[in-house]
Amino acid sequence: MSVFEELRSVRSAKSQGKRDNKAAFFFLLPWLLGVVLITAGPMLASLWLSFTNYNLIQTPDFIGVQNYVRMFNDPRLLNSLRVTFEYVFVSVPIQLVVALAAALVLDKGMRALPFYRSVFYLPSLLGSSVAVAILWRQIFGQGGLVNQALGLVGLHNLPGWISDPQFALGTIILLNVWTFGAPMIIFLAGLRQIPDMYYEAASIDGAGRWKRFLRITLPMLSPIIFFNVILQLIGAFQSFTQAFIVSGGTGGPSDSTMFYTLYLYQQGFNQFDMGYASAMAWLLFIIIAIITAVTFVTSKYWVFYDN
Template identity: 50%
Template sequence: MSTVSTRAPARAPRTTQSRPEAGRRRRRREQQWPAYVFLSPWMIGAVVLTLAPMAVSLYLSFTDYNLFDPPHWIGLRNYTEMLTDDPRYWRSVGTTMLYVVIAVPLKLGVALGAAMLLKNLGRGRAFYRSAFYAPSLLGASMSIALVWKALFNDGGSVSGLLGAVGIHAGGWVGNPHLAVYVVVLLTVWQFGAPMVIFLAGLQQISPDLYEAASLDGAGRWRQFVSVTVPMLSPVVFFNLVLETIQSFQVFTPAFVITGGKGGPADSTNFYTLYLYERGFTASHMGYASAMAWLLLIAIALVTLILFRTSRSWVFYAGEDGR
């Protein structure tokens, strides 16, 4: 009589990670730690100087905090008061929007014009490029703002020159209708940074495109519209985003020129200047924190709109369907 074996069949050996693969992963981890060491100052700075203050500011925006007493939680009261019961807040929003709408296009237009002149300039290009770029390094300083204030003040050089040609406008700094344009002109004067970026973009446009357009009978204006603008549109978009974000945060020129008051008649009371006044002059730091977060949201929304609308006018070489 035959017997049936009841022994279970032998299992296949469990597959494990091969030693060479484990060794490679271990060596890869060992090679990565120097990168984390060199990145650690940046990561510590990002957490301590950026992320942590942002978290504290967000918390303070829901509190009543006067810099001396402990913050008291009040919920959305700062936001509701700001949006419904503070006319100076809305005047600061209007002043800032007027400044952005005027200063950004003017600055980019002057920068593009200067870049095109430098591109076609033979000798002395390096000198003029450095000379045009210098105001971008100096314009944000307190000393330049003081000089600008003296130029446009009553009895200053600008009022004297205008008076000599029959335009008696007086000092711009003390005129509610002209004071904001003092800051605009100071911003436009600092066109050097976008000019350098425009110049780099212009130098990347192939001369063959202009030659082909010229053979088709296109003049200089037509070449600018049909060749320069489309090929330079990514650079224009880049400068537009940067300058728009910076313009929403204008502070130093307005603070110096108006003595930190935003006058006359709140005509230069920009958003950041009013934020500073509520936070450090009036000691309403909770209110100022709420203003800062609304400014962050506004800049994010404007930047998002610029990115969304850029699909219809920004041309990238190699893309089809445009």
């Protein structure tokens, strides 16, 4: 091949590369517009509003960090943080334990596996819906199914579980635990990736079922556990629908189900204090970011990869 032919070949390749880049940019354009207009733009707008006094009608009035100072002197906000942290750090571990236990059972190759997998996954699709939250009120109400069932065994004059401050949050925690299907499916996929030769070698060495679980299953499954922990923590901090419907939007009784997101909603759309609500949203963002970062940093001590 002559020098001129090589030059033409190089130019043709560069021209083809430019056309490919333009095509790639064209296909990425809807996503880029979505990021700018739907995600990045509103986030920057809310950051600006968090430093203002804004009620949706008047022009935003810049007030500096007053909204952030106000948050630390707001007892209802501090209570909502307590309720949210209790909900997250109680419901998420229990949900993941239940999900892992169900995945271990389904991993045994039982009959009608697709059917059971679908049945267990269904609550994850419905658990955060308005219909299920309304059903939860009927189940745990004063004359609900739970009290009717307990009445059959001689237990009467029981409280309405969702109307008693001592038990109301527990019913919402139970609702979140019930939606264990999504992490269960991920656990099941991870279990299928563990080679059988490890279990066979451990059995030959005399390791029992519990020891095989602790020394093989958990370490090999730790990246999947880490993934599920991150997803469920972020999702739990953002929970809203369950508390809103079960409490009737009040966060009651006695603010026992006042999730942080519910209080944020009340400030933004009931009180029309959008500046304060925006500051609350950024505080939630910072809390989730810190907890996620801590989880990533500590993962090096308990997450094990093949390499």
